[in-house]
Amino acid sequence: MEAPAQEQHRLSVPLVLLLATLFFTGAPSAAARGEAATPSGLHPVVLLPGFTCCQLDARLTDEYEPPPSSPGCGARRQGRGWFRLWENYTALQADPALLPCYQDQLRLVYDPAAGDYRDAPGVETRVVSFGNTRSFRFDDPAQNDACMERLVEALEGVGYREGANLFGASYDFRYAPAASGLASAAFSALRSSLTRLVERASARNGNRLAILVTHSFGGLYAAEFLSRAPLPWRRRHVKHLVMLGLGVGGSPLILQELFGSTFSLLPSPKVYGAAPLVVTRARNYSAGDIPEFLAAAGYSDDEVARYRTRALPVPLDFRAPLVPMTSVNGVGVPTVDKVVYWDGNFTEMPRVVNGDGDGIINLEGKSGNPDCNLEAVLALQRFVGDDPDQPYFKSVLIPNRTHNGLVSDELGLRSVVNEIMEANRATSF
Structure with missing residues (x-):
């Protein structure tokens, strides 16, 4: 939301086509606050999909x-x-x-x-269809791999039922969360709606705490939602956050094409440091140089200023959700590590240099600074797992699993459902 879309013609891939293609610490037996699920009932699950799944x-x-x-x-x-x-x-x-x-x-x-x-x-x-999972089904069956329809089916296979203990929370992906304190009507409305949905899901299930399950961009929304919710509310209503396919600190892939919401997914200096992410003949751009990169790519001074004030503070201020959390990511798939516009023409398709990751979210985020050598996925260990107030954090890395495979193929689904059921069985602290 940080750059008006009518001014987003400067980089190469059309918005709609780009969107269509994209996008442990603690004891393992104690994963959440609140009562443990009993044999006769499951904790309600609220799904927040990636942006290609939000209709x-x-x-x-x-x-x-x-x-x-x-x-x-x-x-x-x-x-x-x-x-x-x-x-x-x-x-x-x-x-x-x-x-x-x-x-x-x-x-x-x-x-x-x-x-x-x-x-x-x-x-x-x-x-479309906030509160249920019907919007996760598409008229083109090929798109189900990028959505949560198969995850819904897998959860139904272990006892979940639409509208009873399974709910969906779609959102308008164009409006990324703005920095705290700034006007953000769409995200404020989502926070209100999601608060009511979680409370209703809990009440319908004997006041069992809800499990939030997110995929891709939905993880950013859930993390910001939780960080801005009062801590007593979180502990009273949220049992666990299961975040699929999202690290921390953004992704170099976004540097190929920018539109409003992706400004909040641009690589964060807090994770990537001085590592070159955009390479040209004249100069390289690191995460700390993104304002200069945006200016060189043709964005106005006002747009660059809005990136600094609205978008950048969100990843810089990323905090542990202070509810039990499991992060599941695929690795072992070639993933963009940096982009090359050698002649400085940002209207052309760049060449890419790949690293490790899930094809969308990269694992490696080396900064070039020997004192700061973080990884986009494993940086969660620093920002969440090492927080003394975070009750529980577990990171699961699945080899040779793509970003969409986490919610579509058999091995990915089995791993994800296992983590959700483990969160169900966990006892109180």
Whole structure:
């Protein structure tokens, strides 16, 4: 949300196409606060998916003006009610000309008076099916690998049931959490809705504490949600956080293409230090040089300032959730470690240098500083596992498992369900 999407043409991959392709410490038997699950009941699970799994509806008002490059955008939609804006593969496959229309209608604009982002003029949007998992099912079966439908099925296989003890919390992925204290209406609304959902899930299940299970970008939202929730509330309502496919400190992959929410996933200086992440003939850019990189890529002074004030403080201020936590990540898959724009042309596809990871989230994040040699996934050990107030932290690394494989293939699903069931069985501290 830190860069208006109408100004995001400067880097190479179109927004919609990019989104469509992406994206131990403590005793192992005591994983959470609250009562242990009994044989007759499970702790409720609330799923927060990755952003490719969050579906959005939209409707166009008379105020909507199509982009000059695609004057026909909206002609069939204006004033005709809600339609599926994201993800709508069936419509795009039937009519590829809709791609620039959907990209224009997904963009956000910054309102200086409100100090916040909003939909483009003439576009109204809503999240599909908050509270349940129905929005995790797509019209294109191939997209289920990137979503949570197979995880839902696996949980149903061990006794979970939709609306009884299994819930979904989709969100508008375009609005990343802003730094604490700044206007962020969309994230504030999500926090309120998610608070009520967790409380309702707990109440429906004999006041058993809820287990939050996240995938990819959903982990960022859950971590910020928990860090901003009162500690007594966390201990009263949340048994465990199971975070799949997200390290800490961002990913160099995001440097290939920037749009609003990804600003909060840019590599953090706190993790990557002085390691070169963007390489050009003229100079290299580290995580600490991202403002200069954004300027060189064509972003305005105002946009760079919003990165500094709205986005950067979020990863810099990452804190332990202070509820029991398990992190599950794939490793052993080639993953972008740095990007090369040798001629300094940021409108072209870069060459990439790969390291280890899950194909999206990289494991290695060497800083070039012998006193700071962290890893994007294993940095969680420092920021969570080493916090004396964190009740429990466990890191699970699954060899040769991709980012989406954690929630789609047999081995990934079996490992994830095992961790959720372990959290169910854990006794109180």
